[in-house]
Amino acid sequence: MPALRNAPTVVRVTDVSKRFVIRKEKSLKERIVNFGRSQKHKDDFWALRNVSFEIKAGTTIGLVGANGSGKSTLLKVLGGIIQPNDGTVERRGRLAALLELGAGFHPDLTGRENVYLNSAILGLTRKQTDEYFQSIVDFSEIEEFIDTQVKFYSSGMYVRLAFAIAVHVDPDILLVDEVLAVGDEPFQEKCMNKIKEFQAEGRTIILVSHSAGQVEELCDRVVVLSHGNVVFDGGAADGILALRESFEH
Ligand SMILES: Nc1ncnc2c1ncn2[C@@H]1O[C@H](COP(=O)(O)OP(=O)(O)OP(=O)(O)O)[C@@H](O)[C@H]1O
Secondary structure, rough: OOOOOOOOOEEEEEEEEEEEEOOOOOOHHHHEEEEEEOOOOOOOOEEEEEEEEEOOOOOOOEEEEEOOOHHHHHHHHHOOOOOOOOOOOOEEEEEEEEEEOOOOOOOOHHHHHHHHHHHHHOOHHHHHHHHHHHHHHHOOOOHHHOOOEHHHHHHHHHHHHHHHHHHOOOOOEEEEEEHHHHOOHHHHHHHHHHHHHHOOOOOOOEEEEOOHHHHHHHHOOEEEEEEEEEEEEEEEHHHHHHHHOOOOO
16 A cells, blocks of 8 residues: 555655675785784775665555665664664654564573563563463464574574564564565465555555565565665666666666
């Protein structure tokens, strides 16, 4: 469901840039020649450069781009997990983020403990989590392992529990990284249905995906990143064409 023209802006990204410092390892020869001198060899790398856009409530937006183009970095900045070096991110409403595998889970805690920990981080009281708990477990279909430490979970089990938590905390904004691809087919279908339900309820979804089919099916709008720059921002069909073009640069 495309956002209404007069819907409020729920995310405003203004001139966001993110720099990483990359350590480069020297070759064995360089290390011998430079023996005793500083071994430090660092480069600045701009993963995002002057990224700006706004998202209206109720929009499903696809973030696409080649490997390394900055999609996950942008999602983490949007989710407040990392801070940009320049620029600002403004958000309105409760946000739940499904980022890379395991992010947000404590490996030594059990599934049950992680449900309570994550829900608390997302602003739910213990009583509210008690109410949702069984529904989260049912959605994840991993009841048998709910009292196992999550470090022993398979990738699919991680995603099942993480997705189940994210969709039960009543988020206004849902961030979804490529994680859905890890679930098996029945679970992927269940997630797609949940995302469509969220769309119908007017929630805002920001989705990173490498699947053109998934993006065309779900997204009202597509932002294409290339080397940390926004090179396209518009409709899904044109966005897929722009994505293919960006592979050549
Ligand atoms: N913590 C970090 N330290 C140094 N460099 C990083 C860090 N995180 C990301 N990068 C670099 O920033 C760039 C963008 O990474 P990012 O994970 O955002 O790409 P992506 O578009 O999500 O890629 P993919 O499609 O492969 O998941 C990459 O070159 C990556 O190596």
